[in-house]
Amino acid sequence: MLDKLEAIKERFEDVGQLIIQPDAMSDMGKYTKLTKEYKELERVVAVYEMYKLVLENIDSTKALLDKEKDPDFREMAKVELDELKEKQIQMEEEIRQLLIPKDPNDSKDCILEIRAGTGGDEAAIFAGDLFRMYERFCEKQGLQLTVLDLTFGSAGGYKEIISTVSGVDAYGRLKYESGVHRVQRVPATETQGRVHTSAATVAVLPEMEEVEVEIDMNEVRKDTYCSSGPGGQSVNTTYSAVRLTHEPTGLVVTCQDQKSQIKNFEKALKVLRSRIYEIELAKHNETVGAQRKSMVGSGDRSDKIRTYNYPQSRVTDHRINKTVYNLPDVMEGSIEDFISALRLAENAEKMKMGGMEEN
Template structure:
């Protein structure tokens, strides 16, 4: 471990020098890449420096016990060791976790897409409930959520809703939410009091930047139309809504949330870039799937990942077998325990991979 940490510190020093070079500062792509690497390495180096100081303090206290004759000094050294030695193992555990290879997308913002699935009107209502759950979670995390596009359900909720979420480590926390979410409850539209099962799909896409995906603007067809959502007097009178079609892939994205056509174009382009990036990312993941069988990392939208059972106030994550009997709190954005346990499971998988190499 020390050898790895020394190599990281050496690389950190190299990046610290490179990031100040004029030729790097003038190259936006290279500067952004090195800035991200600097930020990631800085956390590890600071932890390693603290660990080395702890080892040095422990060694100093032990030297006093060996060489010092004064009993008061020896007692002080013993007290210091009693305080320092218990800190060593937890600090090593933190460093080991920091050395686990991380998903390079974890620090990215995300595009959140929720769609009602099987269940008709009830599925759309449930999609709206899920969106509210993520809204509450974003508020708690201090993240910024902004709508891109949505289609309302005939009885409430959304047939489809797309939003952009910005903040720290957003993808790292929300990536496990991708998949099919199932709900079991008596719908408001049910007259017989029978429990129905409905579903909604959630997709969490890492927001791709220009450095990640190079899109030829000649491959994009832009159409404008009148917004059909809330927006005041400009709705249905100005062509502010934007639809983008990526001709090589056939992907279509639209945005009508902003009053400005330019802002809607920028938002739609961000979503389009992220969807193209996800396609490339999926190709990469498929290529290494035979080597890596993570229980939580697939993010396959066809996987049934979680069930929300209203009669029993129960929420179960099927990937890790975790059940929480506090559905109202979960639907109010309290999904931390699921996210924490899924991240622990992913780290365990990564540690197994590291040991197998």
């Protein structure tokens, strides 16, 4: 571990020199990546320096115990040594957490897609409830949510709603929400008071840049049409809404939130790029092997991840067996506890996998 930390310190010093070079800002893309890397390494190096100091103090205290004869002084030194060893254990755990490889996509903006699943009208209403939950969560976290395209349900809610979420670590905060969300409650349309089970799927995709996912525009068909609102009413009379069809994959993306066709085209292209990335990532995960795929952070939209039980005011996340009995708060966007627990679980999986690879 010390060798790894020393290598990180050397890289930290190298990056520090690179960002102060006279021509460092000539390439802003490269400069931004370097400054971001510098900040990430800075935290690890700061803990490493404190850790080295603790080790030095342990060695000096041990040396003192070997030489010191005074009983009272030896007792004080023993107490100090115990405290230092406890501090060493705590810092080693902190360092292991810091050395866990981060998902490079965590800092990106993301695409949030919610679709009604099984359950008819009730599923669409539940999809609307989930969207409101994420809307409240984004407000609390200082993230900006922008709707790109939506299809209303006949009894309320949405058959489908697609949004972008931008802000600090937008994807890193929402990525664990991908999968099937299940609701158990008495639908408004139920006349006999029976509890029904419905579902909606959530997909969270990192927003990819053009240099990260290349698209051959000769393979993309672009159609334009008039934007429409609730009930099919016309929002504008110009052909500003955009539909993109990626012929090799059959993916279709629409965007109609802007009055400008150019802006809608740009946003639709971002969504298409992210969906193509998701397909390529799924292929990669299959190639790498299931044993390296974290069940916590897999993001597979076919996985049943969470159940919202209204009669019991219960929310259960099936990936980590975490249950809370504050459903109203959760539906108002209080999902931070789930996200924190999922992040810890994924880090524990990564640490375990790292240990297996070292053996």
